[in-house]
Amino acid sequence: MLVRLDDGAPASLTIIRKPTQFFAQLRSYGFTEHSGASSPALADMSTGAFLDIVAGIFSVSRDGSFSYIVPDGVSRADWLAAMEEKAHDPRFGLMECDGEISHCMIEPLKR
Known part of the structure; x- marks a missing residue:
């Protein structure tokens, strides 16, 4: 998503969310930052x-908010x-290249 x-300045935020943990990447011109956390909460x-x-975790690590x-x-x-709907859409996927995550959307085949 864009933030x-x-x-x-605009930035791209990609989040991988599991039930008790997440990993996120914030990327804009000139920087890419990663963060994550794990908690039953x-x-x-x-x-x-x-x-x-x-947003709070990145505001601390970047000393600035988005x-x-x-x-x-x-x-x-x-x-x-x-x-929430996009998070459960199977057409969205993530790819990793050189330590950075990019997302893509798989278009359904037209018959």
Whole structure:
């Protein structure tokens, strides 16, 4: 997903979330940072609270924050529901190359 750094620059945030752990990559012009955590509390955490945790961890490690980009005219609740739906969409995949993660979407075959 796209986020906006505190200096206004755009960045890409990719998150791999498992029931009790996550790994995330924040990437923008000139830097790539990784972070992760493991806790039983993550299993029952709502998507909104989870994304707030991820933002908080990067704000400490980067000494600067970022904000999630919620499209105009879309409520935060609807945006979070869309993020949850995408997280379970089997068409989205992740690839790793030289220590960086990139995501791709597999288009269904047209018959």
